[in-house]
Amino acid sequence: MDNQNKLAFNDGWQYAPAPESTDHIVVDEQYELFIDGDFVAPKEGRYFETINPATEETLSSVALATSDDVDLAVKAARKAYKGPWSKMKASERGKYIYRIARIMQERAREFAAIESLDGGKPIRESRDIDIPLAAAHFFYYAGWADKLQYAFPGRKPQSLGVAGQIIPWNFPLLMASWKIAPALACGNTVVLKPAETTPLTAMKLAEVIRDAGLPEGVVNIVTGAGDTGAALVNHPDIDKIAFTGSTGVGRIIQRAIAGTNKKYTLELGGKAANVIFADAAIDQAVEGIVNGIFFNQGHVCCAGSRLIVQESVADEVVGKLKERMETLIVGDPMDKNTDIGAINSAAQLETIESYLKLGREEGATMHQSGCEVPGKGYWCRPTIFTGVSQSNRIVQEEIFGPVLAIQTFRTLEEGLTKANNTPYGLSGGVWTDKGAKIFKMTQKIRAGVIWANTFNKFDPTSPFGGYKESGVGREGGLHGLGAYLRLEAQS
């Protein structure tokens, strides 16, 4: 390639730092549990620290909920369900949810900054994607509250009761809104458990819910780790479990609630194939690959973590991808120039690094961008593996980091077979300029969300969820309502 025409990002000129200001945000030294409309101390008085993964500094101390606290939260939710919430006119219920959306929009910049501090994601992503989408979810589902009967022909939709919701650390506020908004719109009350590494925006959301004047106990938020989640899943007075996280934990939950009447939705892992045909717009496809795997440090269940590229353009695509990787800025999440922020936790970094080692041991060739990373904090350079085979663990297993496995194919059938050859089926990508080929591929890839000539797009109106071992049920859109309703026959 002609070096003179190449954009050289890494020498000469540097980007001046463009840090997001944090002087307008308030992070308390300690956060309590949000139960029955109040911030209350945990019964056993234990707290855990949440840190900034980019600096390893402690941000705040957060209450550790035990099963007694979870029990209080479920009782509060049950009382609120029996009391005001299920008796309220649906249109009024909707207005409360609209209020939440509005207050979130007003406080969006504060939410974005805290999300990036606590989770390590680039401020550009939390500002432009996480927070606006979270508010949009509340706005979308608010409007459904008094229109549910139109969504299910021939049925009478009924609320379920108390929903227990457990969310991951990759999109903390967005996942909270995916869970809470439809639950409330359908007339349920909620006990939510945020992830232990990213509890702060959930506690800020608790403030929003209080400020929005929702009846006490309609939303309760209990912080903690796996034990807190287990207490919620196993609580006998829960009517529905909604979980987003790993397939391993999803299995445990499905087993735990066996024999109960608890409804459940599971949004689990993925290993999405991004299939690039020779007739694709290659430069756009390269952007799609980058967005597919490096968005949010690859901490995305629907990440395009497998690139399956047609052989005739493989060298060109991989060459352009490597060049593009050199331009990616890894570093301070609070800097608006940053493309890839901090890995969410030391534990996750360890997992990713174990896969990097494994990939090399399996015989694959590893390439990482040459960027520098800060000394403190948890970081992983954008990484690709070539020379992988279908049975390699880095091809079959979810890594949940900025790590791409690259395979090639000759015929459409071969590409399709490789795309479908994992136990997962959450998402997939197709890049080609041929319309008929798009429809063939998007029909035949066994996954719940397919992006054609784009990747990693989300919208409140668009259902999301997996085939096979990627989960059960859908969240978002009209189809997301069914998860929070019982459909009675019309008499």
Place this chain on the structure above:
Amino acid sequence: MTSSAARVPVAKTYKIYIDGKFPRTESGRYFPLTDSSDNVIANMCRGSRKDFRNAVVAARKAFPGWASASAYLRGQILYRIAEMLEGRQDQFVAELVSQGSGKRAATREVLASIDRLIYYAGWSDKYQQIFSAVNPVSSSHFNFSVLEPTGVVSVIAPDDSGLLGLVSNIAPAIVGGNTCVVLASEQMPLCAVSFAEVLHVSDLPGGVVNILTGFRDELTGQFAAHMDVNAIIVTDANVCKEVQVSAADNIKRVIARADTQWQSDSAQNPYLIQDTQEVKTTWHPIGA
């Protein structure tokens, strides 16, 4: 020649149905089915784990073709199944009666089964229009959600309804493009085998429906645990928990239909088709 000598009736050998063929169980085992006076009606195949695994292989092989068959064709074939059943009413009534049903109840069950097939035949090219959506996303993309079949479905057919319970669970699964492996009623297995013969002459591709007879205690766990089965329909409340636990191995969808009144109109609706469907959402940019 003695004109009054009774003709010796020819008894039917009841076999299992795998991949469009009627083998005996590979295990060589059987169990006798008796009528109320303890006379042996038939020696049923006591299906094995290996039979089940063979059936899953057949169902998986048949899945891509059946899933991509046109809705119109699937409707035609379901209608054809109903036609074939209509012509063999007497046989099914006789089988139900021999297994303890009253004549009137048996007739009602057979007629309801035929009508249920007609009902679902009619849904084949309509449920998609009821349940799919074009989603008004706020970015510049065309975005739509459609239903696609879940895949291979295990069906533990109701034990107390030899034909109608069987048909009521098979029809909504296959009209939506799934393939299935069915465990017949253990008490009343005769109609399941005869229904397989009806399917066989109805242009239904081999492997789309596979039917085993055997012991529920022995086979339910296998039906729930197999890693290449995507969903399981369970009609017996007593085994729901066990099924759910095993199903978690590969995140199978578990569809519980215990306590259903199969004769009732509420036992047929398009939401039962939706039970074994996945929602797929596709995005494409709008632009030059």
